[in-house]
Amino acid sequence: MTLSPTAIALLGLIAWGLLLALLILNQRGLLVLSGKMAVNAFAPDGSNLPGFGQRLARAHANCLENLPLQVGVLLYALQAGQTALTDPLALTLLSARLFQTVMHLLSTAPLFVWLRFAGFLVQVAILIWWLLRLSGLA
DSSP, rough: OOHHHHHHHHHHHHHHHHHHHHHHHHHHHHHHTTTTOOTOOTTTTTTTTTTHHHHHHHHHHHHHHHHHHHHHHHHHHHHHHHHHHHHHHHHHHHHHHHHHHHHHHHOOOOHHHHHHHHHHHHHHHHHHHHHHHHHTOO
């Protein structure tokens, strides 16, 4: 069975969010098991963790915030048999999401924030284009 780029992007976006959740689980598990933090001491937003922990929690939350929009459009295209419209940019959408997250994890320096924004902008532009194409407006 060969997956279309649209299906790959859909599964990739879900897998990426799951991978980030596993990284959080690993990081927090190590802190608890080493006795550095109590199991009930973690702030939901990661604000009481060192730099990378905060960035990881925020990057994961950002992925989940945008996932419904991305998954909704990709699922619609798959269900409606319209993947010819989404396939050409599906892997670009996934790549932009991965890029945005990696920039988020690396640093909060201005350059990385701009790069992160660029990755997000690519995703938004692709989603708008797809919505226009799928609705017949473009």
